[in-house]
Amino acid sequence: MTGEEQRPGTAEAAVRRARFGALPERIRLEDTVEERPATVPDPARDAYDEDEWLVRTCL
Secondary structure: OOHHHHOOOOHHHHHHHHHHOOOOOOOOHHHOOOOOOOOOOOOOOOOOOOOHHHHHHHO
16 A cells, blocks of 8 residues: 555545535434325224124024
């Protein structure tokens, strides 16, 4: 290695400083989370049938 390659003012250091010299912009937590229901609610599934337990347990 020559003395010129070890100096902190080399082209590689300038490229590295240009790429990594600043932190990226902050991202709000609200922008990183997506909320949506896992399934579409089925109204027929929630309908109560009082004889259903008979079919499930007795047959």
